[in-house]
Amino acid sequence: MSVRAGQDSDEVLVSQPLWDYLDAAGQPWLLDFQSKHGLRVDVVRRGERGGCCAVRLRPVDGAAVAGPVPSSSRRAFMDLCRCARKEMNKQDGAPKRKRSLLPCVGVTETDGEGSLLPPPPPPTRRSxxxxxxxxxxxxxxxxxxxxxxxxxxxxxxxxxxxxxxxxxxxxxxxxxxxxxxxxxxxxxxxxxxxxxxxxxxxxxxxxxxxxxxxxxxxxGNQPANGSMIVERDPDLELPGHEGYGCVCIIYSFPPGMQAQEHPNPGVRYPGTDRVAYLPDSPEGNRVLGLLRRAFEQRLIFTIGTSMTTGMQNVITWNDIHHKTSIWGGPRCFGYPDPTYLVRVTEELREKGITAD
Missing domain, CATH: 3.30.40 (Herpes Virus-1)
Structure with a gap:
């Protein structure tokens, strides 16, 4: 589950179908949540083609809640989403999924306004x-x-x-x-x-x-003001890695100014947040250690032109592939993908990152 705490708000990533259900049939639930906790729930970034969206919890004007949103209120909202997912599964007859708050479509880039975008189309086959x-x-x-x-x-x-x-x-x-x-x-x-x-x-x-x-x-020339946060969820299993928990990697970069090592020194670039997933297995943790070293050497990201949106002067991935979705397989940057851990290890080796 991805939760980003801010100075006076919190954001939670939820699947688009789940939010649509809450916003329509589940509207009384949201009103009851708002009345009980003194909070508003608004969409701040919406994915295209039904991917995922980010919702923000913020205090209602004049409410008793002040400052950061309490963790108890965040947990209450997550419980509300889980209940809504169960109701959706009952109505649709769909198989249950663990932790449906996590995005089910890979998010690879964000545009200048922070909207979530779908993954690029599959590459063209060549002779x-x-x-x-x-x-x-x-x-x-x-x-x-x-x-x-x-x-x-x-x-x-x-x-x-x-x-x-x-x-x-x-x-x-x-x-x-x-x-x-x-x-x-x-x-x-x-x-x-x-x-x-x-x-x-x-x-x-x-x-x-x-x-x-x-x-x-x-x-590399990855912006130096970013952070890499690792969270572990023992109850979440990635497809193809059953029996192990999940490692959630949260990369966060605030807006900044390009330095001399970047393509356009003195030009501002927008901030971004990215979430990636690894199995909490021995092999997954070995790859996690390599990714830590690559992040410390500023090799995970770079500043340039986004191949997804075409936008210039933005933070982009730097040829070390990450799984930004839990489900959907390789086409959606998710699992199952039996060769992923081997491939990313080879990509890291090409950049000089190897296990000692």
Whole structure:
């Protein structure tokens, strides 16, 4: 369950069908709740296509309640939602779901006004020739146009061993696609490039442009004023991970100003809140530890253009996939997804985040 406490209000994420039921047939319940607790319940962000919405609890003007909403009132509202869900299940004959307050459609981006948006459509299928061409283009982009990453400041500069001017069968540089000049071979992966091309690529990201093997620790340009909060729910089971509880990761970033490391220094960016889920299993907790390290190295998010909304100068995910929904499978960024924990581990490895 995602609850975000503010200075004088609280927000709770509920499924859109549940709120529609409360707002229509359950209206007397809301009136009774408001009268008993001296609170108002309003929608502040609504998802499109029936996804989920955020509702805010705030004191009614002139009510005895002042300051932050008491936790007892929040729990009472959650109990109200659970009762409403049970009534919906009885009427629709639908199977019961645990903790229906959690969003059932993945939320990947928010627009400038904070409205919740649906997930992007599934990617277009490509032929084998198109896939090979796409991978080749992606390798070039990784060396030229990736979000700027910087070397973590340490007591000594990370050493990168190379073998220069060596002999080899491959005489074409994968970066400039021309004949290699001053051949430089990376010692860990064995890929070779022009010395000047490799120097320019490492100014963008200290990783092999072909296999993306990281050379030295990285630090990204994720806004430094964010927080990562972890909550555990032993009663909530993720599909495909039955027998374990759920780990809820809450990322929160207030609005801020872009720094010199960002695309447009001095330009403001809006704040955002994201919720992600992991199974509370040994493997899930191992991935959680890797995500903590990635967050500390400012690699989870970046500032740029949202691929979902097209908005510029916003906080976006930085190629480390998260499950932002409990249900719906991979298409809705939810579970079940048997390969997810392996995939995200590989994504973290590509950024130099590995288990010690």
């Amino acid at each position: 084998q020739r198109q896939q090979a061409k796409y991978r080749k283009s992606a390798d070039l982009d990784s060396a030229i146009s990736l979000p700027i990453s910087h070397e973590v400041p340490t007591g000594r500069k990370a050493e990168i061993s190379v073998i220069s001017s060596g002999e080899g069968d491959n005489s074409t540089c994968s970066i400039c696609m021309g004949e290699i000049v001053e051949k430089t071979t990376l010692d860990k992966c064995g890929h070779s490039f022009c010395r000047a091309c490799l120097d320019r690529a490492f100014q963008v990201k200290r990783a092999c442009p072909v296999c993306r093997l990281v050379y030295g620790p990285l630090i």
